[in-house]
Amino acid sequence: MSQYIIETENLTKNFGRFKAVDHINLKISRNKIQGFIGPNGAGKTTTIKMLTGAIHPTQGHGHINGYKMGSKNGKALIGYAPAESLFYSDMTTIEYLVYIGKIKGLKQSDAVNKACELIQYFGLEEATHRKPIHFSSGMKKKIIVSQALINDPKVLILDEPTANLDPTARIQILDILQKLMIERDISIFISSHILSELESLVNEVTLFNKGKIVLSGSLNEVKQKYSKGIYKVRTSDNNLFVDKLMEHCKVLIKKITIDPSGDLLITIIPKGKEKFELIIGPIISHYKISLIKFIQEDVSLDEIYKDIYK
């Protein structure tokens, strides 16, 4: 069994002569949350629509848990929450969820049970017999995400589930996604522009632009790659430590400054990180220096995004 629940090969979508998605090899791991990030018009929704089988690729193909993308079996494993919420004007929340459940092949009684369970899970009890068409954006989004779960999917695909929501509604949706991830055997693929919120949620990221994957991997790998190579260090004798660094590995060091708290900020040359980390141990043990703090400064998704798209 592949480690990926979804894999595509050269997935491509042309609109006329315009390549909206251009030969992408996307990989979504099992039981992980992957962020799909890119500017407006990058091709995120087009990609998502191909994954869900809503539109056909011009070229290339993909598999969902081994089933062909767009096939009945493949589609049955996916729950999809589109960016735009469209509701029937005469349906209540429960009627809507049951209706979607039946479209997905559930029996009436199973659809009702599942709809009730989801209403509870999403805290929508007081909306049960009201019509979503009149709801706030936050409530509508919750219903759109809940309908995507009606068939207990293996993969939940969410197109900007927190767009235009206030911070409270956003946090509620993100908390539910986190809870889903912990409680169920599910993978989540989520497109968003709000990188700070993705940062605390996702394990993997794919950065996307002009129909192509720019960068993809685990959040840690991506952060390592874009790390500025700055270490925050405090020792029992900072002066001696700096002297010995300059004596033993001057070539690896770009800059050393001191921050307001007295910690050393040591900037390493690109590709020098591995050697630098290896040399620290022998220096401190040989000169009997205690290492009190040794932290590689984190780089945010926002900074990575700015670096890539500037």
Ligand SMILES: Nc1ncnc2c1ncn2[C@@H]1O[C@H](COP(=O)(O)OP(=O)(O)OP(=O)(O)O)[C@@H](O)[C@H]1O
């Ligand atoms: N049906 C269509 N016909 C022609 N062009 C289309 C069609 N759908 C999308 N496009 C074009 O394909 C490109 C990618 O659109 P897409 O909606 O996938 O981007 P996106 O990354 O989801 O953007 P956003 O962040 O604004 O939602 C855009 O230039 C868009 O105009």
Ligand SMILES: [Mg+2]
């Ligand atoms: Mg879109």
